[in-house]
Amino acid sequence: YVPDTGPRVRVNQVGYLPDGPKRATLVTDATTALPWQLKTSTGTVVASGTTTPRGLDAASGQNTHTIDFTGYAAQARDLTLVADGETSHPFDVQKNVYDRLRSDSLQFFYIQRSGIAIDGGLVGAQYARPAGHLGVAPNQGDTDVPCQPGVCDYRLDARGGWYDAGDHGKYVVNGGIATAQLLSAYERTKTAPTAGFGTALGDNTLRVPERGNAVPDILDEARWELDWMLRMQVPAGKPLAGMVHHKLHDQNWTGLPLAPTADPQPRELHPPSTAATLNLAATAAQGARLWAPYDPAFAARALTAAKTAYAAAKAHPAVYASGADGNGGGAYSDNDVTDEFYWAAAELYLTTGAATYRTDVTASPHHTGDVFTATGFSWGSTAALGRLDLATVPNGLPKADRARIRQSVLTAADAYLATAGGQAYGLPMPGTPGSYFWGGNSNVINNAVVLATAYDLSGRATYRTGAVEAMDYIFGRNALNQSYVTGWGEHASENQHTRIFANQLDPALPHPPAGSIAGGANAGLDDPFAKQLLDGCKPMFCYVDDINSYATNEVAINWNSALAWISSFLADQGAA
Ligand code: 9MR
Structure with a gap:
């Protein structure tokens, strides 16, 4: 089974905040830097640069480069990134993106x-x-x-x-x-x-x-x-x-x-x-x-x-x-x-x-x-x-204890930043199979919650950057080019495992409502459907948007609660 992962330029398909980090991941065999261009919907090049080769990524098994277009800060809709002959899914740069x-x-x-x-x-x-x-x-x-x-x-x-x-x-x-x-x-x-x-x-x-x-x-x-x-x-x-x-x-x-x-x-x-x-x-x-x-x-x-x-x-x-x-x-x-x-x-x-x-x-x-x-x-x-x-x-x-408690959040956030910096797709999770388990998308987001809280406590921009960038993974900057939130992103999950929103089994039934997050890539392949389809998958590929895969593609209240917390933080960042 080889999933269709679309264009090899991987972006946050929802978009980026004008004053936030803007990075994308290019999957390529090239080992030296390549040119990239940021284009408007009418094809005008509004930014350009060269990629940074990163070598082999353990979680995906891919050779990747990073594209950093953080310098672009104007609001626009339906931008695309072009590199190595590939055009990314379209995305927005907007304050109100979330x-x-x-x-x-x-x-x-x-x-x-x-x-x-x-x-x-x-x-x-x-x-x-x-x-x-x-x-x-x-x-x-x-x-x-x-x-x-x-x-x-x-x-x-x-x-x-x-x-x-x-x-x-x-x-x-x-x-x-x-x-x-x-x-x-x-x-x-x-x-x-x-x-x-x-x-x-x-x-x-x-x-x-x-x-x-x-x-x-x-x-x-x-x-x-x-x-x-x-x-x-x-x-x-x-x-x-x-x-x-x-x-x-x-x-x-x-x-x-x-x-x-x-x-x-x-x-x-x-x-x-x-x-x-x-x-x-x-x-x-x-x-x-x-x-x-x-x-x-x-x-x-x-x-x-x-x-x-x-x-x-x-x-x-x-x-x-x-x-x-x-x-x-x-x-x-x-x-x-x-x-x-x-x-x-x-x-x-x-x-x-x-x-x-x-x-x-x-x-x-x-x-x-x-x-x-x-x-x-x-x-x-x-x-x-x-x-x-x-x-x-x-x-x-006591004051000293309170200070220690607050510092512990910042120290944890520093560790998540360091981890994310080592990941081809920028997520704050180690690149080992043990990071990809049942419901792991909520753990990615909960690490972003810690980063966001560190920003709330300290005002240090680097934590805000980490919290915002972690969500790129959830919205499509990943090995599968998959947004895990229904209705959000060009290629988003819509066939989650649920008895109620079972459109895949009965077209008279709806898909999950917009804003429903899937559990995500699970190297444990803990359901028979995923096991037979995906056996041998690299951790970040261990996901399928099929209603039968409850161990990779279910909805759950504790996963949506993580999404709700971080979404509110992200929306505030756009309003600031
Ligand atoms: O989210 C739970 C995950 O951490 C466990 O590994 C898994 C197996 O025990 O169960 C998950 O929770 C499920 C629950 O047991 C029943 N309702 C659906 C939940 C999400 O799949």
Whole structure:
């Protein structure tokens, strides 16, 4: 199988900021510098130069050159780069190049909502559908869900939340990081000196049913999930009260396509876990401080639930979800919850200022350890979420400790810059197969989030450059010439693995909505379709835009939340 990778000049197909970095990658056998030209849509050459040969790139197996046209700063549409006889896909240089991505990436969450009819008047008729999993036949949940046999003697009303990904499962571990990233995108508008454009995330900025309620729409969206996570908490008086059920999903896997309303499988609550409990503690605590001005009663309820959850987790610190519990839904197992403890303690401390949480923060190994690993944070590795908030949200940690925390973000960003500088395609991930795994696009973006936060903290342009350039990889400057975000870029993913937006299987169904990101290249080839098609692929080639490849091409809330955070940062850069 040889994919059609189009022109050998690889650009960010969406575009570049006028005052941002502008680099492209040429794939060529040439070993010496070649001339390049930047052309307008009518063929006028507006910039030119010579390439920088880089030799063989390990992640792609390609010989590449870098084209640097950062010097070009005028706004224009449909530019192309020409080198070695090849013409790139067209792209824009515009201040507002990312403006609409801010709302597109967030819109994904409304369309993934469970337990509510999706209003085509808001998001387009093709996405309209009746409410799923409200106990209306053939659905068997989620308003009155039993536990798996032997797990509990009660049922819960666990309606609502977002469908996790291409499946109809709902997982507290993963709901947590996704909610947190939406909350942090919003909180950043309060804390980042370079944001200052917070109205872009205010009320009436998203097409959600709550628009016009005087609450920022991004908080309305995050609350849809947080309300559900609160429902997953074990009731008082029951064994493990205050803990949180790990997940709720179908008894057996279903096929594709399948509308949420048509899912006939029994739904089940799976056992509580310490990880899920801490995910609720962290996000409910963060939510409490953000909802305080808008809905004090909800904020108070969230904080109480967070404290109860945290106490329950401390009482039951090693209740792990089983890695084998993967029928009908994903396992999301995680046998190291020290990072979730740190994250939850940090959020509770930031919201309450209480000494007991501060003690737990400073006693955690993650408070002094390196939480920013080379391959980035993710659902199972959440210490960075706590660290980033301790660095950005005002708090009473001793001055020297606060300075050390903030410096740790800059130090991590320096490492990501160094890594990116060594990559033919400019991404802040090491060029080894171990950097290309299930959902890795979100880890690339999360490293960009650290770079962006370093810029927010320091104002140093080099970090802004790193954060912006990392996204070139996502939007097409890569070995496959593939933009991984639906509707964004000349050659973009549109056949992601999902039961709802399964156009590839049924033309009457839509593609995923614009702003949906695919998991990305995965050298593990963890699904049979990718395995048979792509066996032997170089890491950056281990991706296919086919609905059957769930391990390279699924949608997921935790991947879109990373995209939403960075999109808001990028949109702010254009407005600055
Ligand atoms: O994102 C998850 C990834 O890190 C794991 O390696 C993978 C296998 O356990 O599961 C991914 O999460 C999936 C979840 O288990 C079920 N819903 C779809 C998620 C995205 O593929």
